[in-house]
Amino acid sequence: MKPTDIKDPEYFHKVVDCQYACPAHTPVPEYIRLIAAERYDDAYMINWESNVFPGVLGRTCDRPCEPACRRGRVEEEPVAICRLKRVAADNKGDVKNRMPQGPFSSNGKKIALIGGGPASLTVARDLAPLGYEIDLYDEWNKGGGMMRTQIPAFRLPEEVLDEEVNYVLDLGIHTHFNHYVESMKNMLTKDYDAIFVGTGAPKGRDLKLPGRESADAHIHIGIEWLAGVAFEHISKVGKKVIVLGGGNTAMDCCRTSRRIGGQDVRVVVRSPFKDMKASPWEIEDAQREDIPILNNMPPKEFVVENGKLKGVLFGHVRAEYDDNGKRKLIPTGEPDTFIEADDVIIAIGQDNAFPWIEKDIGIDFGKWDIPVVDRDTFQSTLPKVFFGGDAAFGPENVITAVAHGHAAAVSIDLYCQNKNLKDRPDPMTNLISQKMGIHEWMYDSGVVDDLRYAVPHEEKKLSLSDRKIEVELGFDKALGFKEAQRCLNCDVQTVFNTSRCIECDACMDVCPTSCITFTNNGEESDLRSRLMAPANDTSQDLYISDILPTERIMVKDENVCLHCGLCAERCPTAAWDMQQFFYNVTKASSGCLVAE
Numbered sequence: 001m002k003p004t005d006i007k008d009p010e011y012f013h014k015v016v017d018c019q020y021a022c023p024a025h026t027p028v029p030e031y032i033r034l035i036a037a038e039r040y041d042d043a044y045m046i047n048w049e050s051n052v053f054p055g056v057l058g059r060t061c062d063r064p065c066e067p068a069c070r071r072g073r074v075e076e077e078p079v080a081i082c083r084l085k086r087v088a089a090d091n092k093g094d095v096k097n098r099m100p101q102g103p104f105s106s107n108g109k110k111i112a113l114i115g116g117g118p119a120s121l122t123v124a125r126d127l128a129p130l131g132y133e134i135d136l137y138d139e140w141n142k143g144g145g146m147m148r149t150q151i152p153a154f155r156l157p158e159e160v161l162d163e164e165v166n167y168v169l170d171l172g173i174h175t176h177f178n179h180y181v182e183s184m185k186n187m188l189t190k191d192y193d194a195i196f197v198g199t200g201a202p203k204g205r206d207l208k209l210p211g212r213e214s215a216d217a218h219i220h221i222g223i224e225w226l227a228g229v230a231f232e233h234i235s236k237v238g239k240k241v242i243v244l245g246g247g248n249t250a251m252d253c254c255r256t257s258r259r260i261g262g263q264d265v266r267v268v269v270r271s272p273f274k275d276m277k278a279s280p281w282e283i284e285d286a287q288r289e290d291i292p293i294l295n296n297m298p299p300k301e302f303v304v305e306n307g308k309l310k311g312v313l314f315g316h317v318r319a320e321y322d323d324n325g326k327r328k329l330i331p332t333g334e335p336d337t338f339i340e341a342d343d344v345i346i347a348i349g350q351d352n353a354f355p356w357i358e359k360d361i362g363i364d365f366g367k368w369d370i371p372v373v374d375r376d377t378f379q380s381t382l383p384k385v386f387f388g389g390d391a392a393f394g395p396e397n398v399i400t401a402v403a404h405g406h407a408a409a410v411s412i413d414l415y416c417q418n419k420n421l422k423d424r425p426d427p428m429t430n431l432i433s434q435k436m437g438i439h440e441w442m443y444d445s446g447v448v449d450d451l452r453y454a455v456p457h458e459e460k461k462l463s464l465s466d467r468k469i470e471v472e473l474g475f476d477k478a479l480g481f482k483e484a485q486r487c488l489n490c491d492v493q494t495v496f497n498t499s500r501c502i503e504c505d506a507c508m509d510v511c512p513t514s515c516i517t518f519t520n521n522g523e524e525s526d527l528r529s530r531l532m533a534p535a536n537d538t539s540q541d542l543y544i545s546d547i548l549p550t551e552r553i554m555v556k557d558e559n560v561c562l563h564c565g566l567c568a569e570r571c572p573t574a575a576w577d578m579q580q581f582f583y584n585v586t587k588a589s590s591g592c593l594v595a596e
């Protein structure tokens with residue numbers, strides 16, 4: 001194998017598993033160390049630079065970073081990365097003076113953002129300081145999009161959302177709220193240099209079963225119903241409620257029902273419990289509120305008597321899986337089950353909907369009415385129109401929408417300069433030694449057993465009495481410090497200097513995970529089998545040195561390294577060094593001339 005090029009910014013980026021797994025590539029270990037040091041403002045701003053909504057995401061993120069966390073390889077639970085983000089947000093001071101301050105010099109370019117959700121707001125945050133004039137259109141009376149309409153206040157307080165949305169809007173964004181864009185063709189006649197569509201996936205799926213039309217007044221589409229509650233158009237629900245679906249929207253619907261009048265609220269899912277799409281913590285929160293989840297029960301009929309909904313008739317199935325994991329639901333032959341209901345909420349998925357985009361203007365659509373969009377540039381088949389968030393590729397989550405917004409902002413900036421959209425600017429990276437003394441580092445490098453800390457919850461009786469009372473109370477400063485100390489600092493890299501190595505094998509002897517091996521070179525598959533501990537996970541790279549005097553090479557399995565620094569402490573010649581790697585995701589950086 002060839003020596004590893006550690007100057008490639010993506011090499012060590014991939015090693016920082018949590019940051020690499022985050023769609024917006026937030027520098028997770030960096031802000032966790034700042035939290036441990038009680039530098040909450042700094043930790044917040046590190047987050048804000050990457051994910052734009054630290055207070056929102058610290059409560060609601062889908063947490064793709066946590067399954068990737070190296071602590072999960074030492075203990076059962078990873079670091080509570082999401083909840084630590086909230087620690088930074090809850091304890092920050094006045095950070096607005098650390099954000100870009102307008103008014104900004106105009107570059108003469110004008111952008112329209114359709115939809116006021118996280119993707120559009122991220123585009124606005126990135127482009128406004130570069131001198132773009134930005135108009136934001138949204139059908140609701142406030143910004144936030146699905147963060148406002150689909151995340152209940154008991155999970156995301158309105159004041160937290162308002163604060164972080166306003167950080168963006170206060171950059172000088174021209175807002176057009178209560179304004180539903182009815183025609184893309186009309187928007188194209190305006191003097192916009194580019195248009196970004198971030199309208200989400202606003203169409204909830206329905207169930208066309210017997211009785212659906214007759215019982216329409218008491219059958220609701222989940223995302224529409226949640227929006228109605230959020231804007232206080234809906235204030236109550238029947239005592240007996242059935243929620244159909246097993247995703248996060250279903251969990252939000254059932255928990256909201258408990259707070260506005262539902263006494264007997266049940267979630268019924270057609271699939272097995274293990275196949276439910278809801279996040280495990282969302283399911284746990286629903287169960288904590290005494291909401292039963294009934295599985296393997298597909299709905300068959302909405303039962304209506306004398307024009308009034310009586311309940312739902314369910315069948316029973318069992319799951320069978322083939323060798324590829326593909327599932328079939330097989331009827332069990334058990335008698336159908338009838339469950340009484342005053343209201344039924346359907347939360348079985350969302351689809352894109354673009355009735356306002358004419359089909360003859362050059363924007364192509366593919367399967368499921370999803371626009372044809374370049375996955376790197378987010379440009380549609382009509383060059384001046386870009387898509388992002390759920391509107392681009394279907395329903396995802398807030399952090400993915402933010403990542404789309406950053407990438408689309410880069411593309412819009414390049415497009416407005418008549419540059420190649422594929423010629424993207426590089427991310428900002430840095431690599432700095434952490435050495436303070438012979439055996440002292442600028443970070444806490446201890447690897448000890450440390451179980452994840454439980455986050456406090458509001459007392460159930462109180463939280464169920466008001467839909468605006470936040471359920472999770474978050475970590476206080478003391479718990480936040482303890483949880484932050486569980487981080488293994490996997491952005492502090494083990495950097496090897498071949499010329500200093502005397503091949504004493506001391507590092508190999510002291511390594512607690514046997515991730516270092518000195519051996520003869522070979523093809524990757526062969527080399528992986530000959531290491532101190534076979535490196536069978538090919539998703540992470542091997543760190544390969546130049547050829548040593550004995551003709552051997554140093555090979556390190558990046559997948560199992562705990563970044564403990566023992567190799568660097570033990571090495572008598574300082575061939576190993578612990579160097580902090582910082583990676584800041586690519587942002588728009590306009591080269592446009594300021595308009596005269």
